[in-house]
Amino acid sequence: MEQVIGNISVLAAMPIFNLGLLIDGLLVGSIFALAAYGLALVWGVMNVKNLAQGDFIMIGGYITWTLGRMGIDPLLGVPVAMVVLWGIGWVLYRTVISKVITRDLFTSLLATFGIAIVIQQGLNLAFGPDTQSAHANLPTLSFAGGLITIATTRIVGFVLAILLAIAVILFMRKSRMGQAIRATAQDSRAARVLGIDTEKVYSFTFCLNAAICGAAGALVVMVWNVQPFLGTTYSIRLFVIVTAAGFGNLPGVIAAGFGMGVFEQFGGFVLGAEFQQALIVLLLLAVLAVRQLQQRRVRQAVQ
Amino acid sequence: MLNSARFAAMLATAALAYAPISAQAQACEDLILGAALSATGIYAANGLNTQHGYEFAVKKINDAGGIQIGGKCFHLKIKYYDDESTPARAAQLVERLIDQDKVKFMLGPYGSPLTKAILPVVEKYKIPLVQGEAASRSLFTQGYKYQFGIVATSEKYLTPVIDMAAALAKKAGKDPSSVKVAMIYQDDAFSLDVRQGVIEQIKKYSMQTVIDDRMPKDLNDVTTFFTKVKALQPDVLLISGHEKGAATAARQMGEFKTAVPLIGVTHCEAAKIVSDFPKIAEGFVCPTQWDETMKASDPMFGSAAEYNKAMQAAHPEYKVVPYQTAQATAAVYVWADAFKRAQSLDPEKVRDALTKTDLPTFYGGVKFADDGSNPGKEIVMRQIQGGKYLVVSPADVAVAPLIYPRDANY
Numbered sequence: 001m002e003q004v005i006g007n008i009s010v011l012a013a014m015p016i017f018n019l020g021l022l023i024d025g026l027l028v029g030s031i032f033a034l035a036a037y038g039l040a041l042v043w044g045v046m047n048v049k050n051l052a053q054g055d056f057i058m059i060g061g062y063i064t065w066t067l068g069r070m071g072i073d074p075l076l077g078v079p080v081a082m083v084v085l086w087g088i089g090w091v092l093y094r095t096v097i098s099k100v101i102t103r104d105l106f107t108s109l110l111a112t113f114g115i116a117i118v119i120q121q122g123l124n125l126a127f128g129p130d131t132q133s134a135h136a137n138l139p140t141l142s143f144a145g146g147l148i149t150i151a152t153t154r155i156v157g158f159v160l161a162i163l164l165a166i167a168v169i170l171f172m173r174k175s176r177m178g179q180a181i182r183a184t185a186q187d188s189r190a191a192r193v194l195g196i197d198t199e200k201v202y203s204f205t206f207c208l209n210a211a212i213c214g215a216a217g218a219l220v221v222m223v224w225n226v227q228p229f230l231g232t233t234y235s236i237r238l239f240v241i242v243t244a245a246g247f248g249n250l251p252g253v254i255a256a257g258f259g260m261g262v263f264e265q266f267g268g269f270v271l272g273a274e275f276q277q278a279l280i281v282l283l284l285l286a287v288l289a290v291r292q293l294q295q296r297r298v299r300q301a302v303q
Numbered sequence: 304m305l306n307s308a309r310f311a312a313m314l315a316t317a318a319l320a321y322a323p324i325s326a327q328a329q330a331c332e333d334l335i336l337g338a339a340l341s342a343t344g345i346y347a348a349n350g351l352n353t354q355h356g357y358e359f360a361v362k363k364i365n366d367a368g369g370i371q372i373g374g375k376c377f378h379l380k381i382k383y384y385d386d387e388s389t390p391a392r393a394a395q396l397v398e399r400l401i402d403q404d405k406v407k408f409m410l411g412p413y414g415s416p417l418t419k420a421i422l423p424v425v426e427k428y429k430i431p432l433v434q435g436e437a438a439s440r441s442l443f444t445q446g447y448k449y450q451f452g453i454v455a456t457s458e459k460y461l462t463p464v465i466d467m468a469a470a471l472a473k474k475a476g477k478d479p480s481s482v483k484v485a486m487i488y489q490d491d492a493f494s495l496d497v498r499q500g501v502i503e504q505i506k507k508y509s510m511q512t513v514i515d516d517r518m519p520k521d522l523n524d525v526t527t528f529f530t531k532v533k534a535l536q537p538d539v540l541l542i543s544g545h546e547k548g549a550a551t552a553a554r555q556m557g558e559f560k561t562a563v564p565l566i567g568v569t570h571c572e573a574a575k576i577v578s579d580f581p582k583i584a585e586g587f588v589c590p591t592q593w594d595e596t597m598k599a600s601d602p603m604f605g606s607a608a609e610y611n612k613a614m615q616a617a618h619p620e621y622k623v624v625p626y627q628t629a630q631a632t633a634a635v636y637v638w639a640d641a642f643k644r645a646q647s648l649d650p651e652k653v654r655d656a657l658t659k660t661d662l663p664t665f666y667g668g669v670k671f672a673d674d675g676s677n678p679g680k681e682i683v684m685r686q687i688q689g690g691k692y693l694v695v696s697p698a699d700v701a702v703a704p705l706i707y708p709r710d711a712n713y
Contacts, residue, residue: 003515010534017534024526121343129347131523131550133579140558140713147533151558224523225550229344229388233521268527274490274517276527 007270020148021265027154029261030161031219033254035234036241037165038212040253043242045185045205046101051112054234055119056210060085060217061226062127065134074134074222078160081214089210093203101202116231123228133225157219164215165254168208172250181205233277240280244287331369331376334648336638337406338381339396339421341413344388345520348546349573349627350413353436355618356631357381357410363603364635370642379639386412390420397421401428407650410634413627415439415457415493418450425449431654433641435634436627438592439492440499443674451657453637453669454630455680457493458500460590461541463684463696464567465504467588468539471565471707485514485537485563487528487552489544497543497569513537518544523551529559540566549574557583557713564708572625577690586709587687593626593666594683594694596702603636604665623692633666 011018039053050056063084064077092115100111138152172178183191184201192198220226220234241260245252260280268276338357341350361379364370369378382404386393393412400406401424409425411418411434418437422445425432431449438457442450469479484505488494498515505512513535516528525548532540540563542552549568553576556566571577571589595611604610610632614624621628637660642648645656662669672678684696686705693703 006513007531010531014534017530020530020533021527024530028524028526124343124347129343129351131348131547131574133550133554135579140560142560146560149533149558149560154558225547225554227345227523227547228347230521230523233523264524265527265530269530272516273487273522273525273528274519276524277519277522 003272004270011269014147016144016147017269021269022262023148023150024154025262025265026258027150027158027261028223028264029258030158030165031216031223032237032241032260033257034161034165034219035213035216036238036245036253036257037168037250038209038216039238040242040245040250041181041205041212042209045181046097046202047105048097048101048108048112048206049105049239050209051109051235052116052119052231053209053213053238054231054236055116055123056085056088056213056231057217057220057234058123058226058228058231059088059119060214061134061221062123062132062217063214064218064221065127065132065226068134074136074218075156077134077218077221078215081218082211083214085210085214085217086207089207090203092210093206097206098199098202116235120228120231127228129228131225131227132221134221136222151223153222157223160215160219164212168212169250177201177204237280240284243284246291331365331378333380334370334377334408334642335404335406336379336381336408336410336635337397337400337404338410339384339386339393339400339412339417341388341417342383342385344386345545345547346388346413346417349436349625350388352573352625352627353413353631354383355614356435356628357635359614359617359628360604360632360635360639363632364639367603370639372642372646372648377642379635381410382406386417388417390416393417394420394424397424398428401425401430406430407648408638408653410434410631410638411436411452413437414491415442415496416491418442419492422447422450429650429654431650431657433634433637433657435630437493439496441492441496443676447675449654450675451637451660451671451677452675453633453666453677453680454592455682456676457496458503459682460497460500460569461543461567462500462504463590463682464539464541464565464588465501465508465510467684467696467705467707468510468565469508472538479508480510482508482510482539483513483535483537484510484539484541485528485532485535486512486541487514487516487518487525487544487548488542489520489548490517491520491545494543494545494548494569501541510539518548520545520547523547524555525551526555526559529555529561532561532563533559537563538565539563542567543569546570546573549576550579553580553583553587560711560713562711566709571687572623572692573627575622577687577692578622581690582712584687585690585712586706588695588705589685589687589692590682591626591685591692592680592682593629594685594692594700595624596694597667597683597700599663599665599667601636601662601664603639604632607665610665629666633664633669636664637662637669 060081063081067077068074100107140151180196241256245256267279365378384396409432413436415437433451435453438454440456440458472479488498549570567588576584595608597607600606641656645653685692686695695705
């Protein structure tokens with residue numbers, strides 16, 4: 001308790017640290033937002049809750065790390081990871097997801113959970129269990145006499161995440177495929193009646209999500225580190241973000257991603273790093289409770 | 304038809320006649336040790352280091368003729384299961400090793416949380432356990448009779464850094480109570496014991512604790528901690544979070560240009576911070592159970608330096624041989640010694656022999672106290688200087704003076 005009060009007084013006495021935490025939170029949040037966007041896409045369009053989301057991110061990270069070891073700049077890992085993950089996404093869609101997409105919620109949860117385990121053990125076999133990180137060899141910038149430092153890698157990650165998110169949003173708005181995806185999300189039966197090949201839409205959506213995860217993974221390995229079994233932590237974070245925002249609400253997902261990043265930073269600073277994740281779960285509980293209260297006023301047909 | 308049957312019979316007779324002779328000539332029986340070890344999950348990296356140490360010892364002991372018990376020859380062999388880095392699974396698997404596989408002698412898993420989980424099981428079945436990978440003090444305070452741990456216990460890991468800080472303050476003409484300490488620990492049995500030892504030492508010098516954070520085991524972001532470090536400017540920084548904690552901390556310390564003059568970090572070798580973060584890791588003070596420059600030796604593995612060389616020849620991927628590997632080897636060696644002295648395969652008799660162990664090894668002397676710990680074992684502190692690990696404490700084995708303040712170079 002003493003320390004908590006001490007931490008708050010530090011923030012009050014030196015407001016510059018508020019700015020530092022805010023910047024850190026936004027930079028971190030951009031990567032969460034990117035991956036959460038992919039999750040929301042698959043969830044909304046296909047009604048598949050992808051529990052392997054975090055593990056896709058880990059694959060992207062390991063691809064970038066491998067490139068880095070071969071002397072290739074990790075920044076180039078972003079497009080490479082996207083392409084490879086697109087392929088992996090396609091294979092998984094053909095072999096597993098297409099078989100469970102029409103089944104109930106639990107079948108798809110179990111299937112993606114199984115995929116997550118296979119990916120974890122596969123990464124463990126292929127790369128070993130060590131924690132790995134890639135180095136873009138970019139400098140760290142100092143501001144305000146060294147009180148605020150920002151790693152250029154994080155800025156690069158932020159910019160890339162924003163650019164990718166904008167590209168995906170424009171794609172969804174403007175392109176024919178994007179329209180088809182949105183139509184399928186709204187009513188897959190009606191979309192089929194109107195001649196949209198929903199099977200193709202599903203496959204495309206799943207691949208797109210995998211590619212987004214690949215990009216996020218490339219950023220994660222440059223900013224933090226990867227380990228074969230760390231994916232689950234990311235999956236949980238992303239689920240919290242998407243649930244909090246509501247999966248039909250894509251701008252909301254992005255806002256929630258940033259919010260989560262900032263919230264984690266301030267929470268971790270004031271209460272200690274041990275509460276960083278606990279706070280997220282508390283936040284989820286609060287959001288669900290509020291949602292529940294809101295829902296009580298909405299009339300709904302029982303499904 | 305008849306001929307072939309006769310021939311078969313002849314062969315069988317011949318085989319029977321020769322069987323005892325050939326058994327005497329070549330085969331040693333297998334003596335099975337059991338181990339639940341992490342091949343997957345967060346402890347997998349050190350699980351593998353441990354396994355390398357175990358297998359190295361088994362090969363060396365078997366190649367040297369195995370173990371003679373009552374005129375019979377035995378070869379050591381280890382039966383492993385993957386505990387998935389989960390305590391409950393480790394306990395289950397140890398029960399399975401004892402109950403179904405009839406293993407009567409146990410080696411430890413990696414890490415205190417898992418060892419803590421299997422102790423009640425080996426105690427229940429009265430199966431002796433020699434472990435070289437769990438240093439939590441709390442393992443030795445429960446009155447367990449069948450556990451023998453060879454490592455220096457965890458509360459000793461970072462206390463030498465506090466002693467260093469106190470000595471440096473005195474040298475600068477300041478009172479040790481002016482020293483500000485910031486620290487972060489993973490919340491598991493081992494790391495919290497490290498913390499306990501440090502807290503007691505801090506009290507002894509009445510130093511000030513300015514940050515005392517915990518990191519969950521699946522967290523890979525401690526930027527908030529380093530923001531606080533920047534705000535509060537401590538004199539000493541302590542980090543204990545296994546391999547992932549050390550790697551994460553090193554990376555983010557670089558991003559925050561942390562300018563603390565004295566930094567103590569556990570698990571530096573396993574985290575490969577020297578090769579991954581060479582500039583940032585410069586000047587870190589890292590505790591180790593074992594160093595190849597230590598003055599310790601035994602007839603089986605030679606000196607610490609010789610063990611180091613042989614291990615690097617067997618596993619060229621080790622730039623620095625992790626101490627986890629050395630202590631795993633030493634644990635198997637302790638078993639071999641106990642079998643020889645017990646001259647029996649009865650768990651009770653072997654356990655009694657273990658209690659009387661007084662064995663010099665390349666890892667340091669092993670002599671168990673009543674609680675099953677090895678109190679004579681000291682922690683060695685090494686500082687990363689110019690990309691190399693150099694022993695800076697205790698004074699009698701030090702090869703270089705401590706560089707203070709550390710050469711931070713971001």
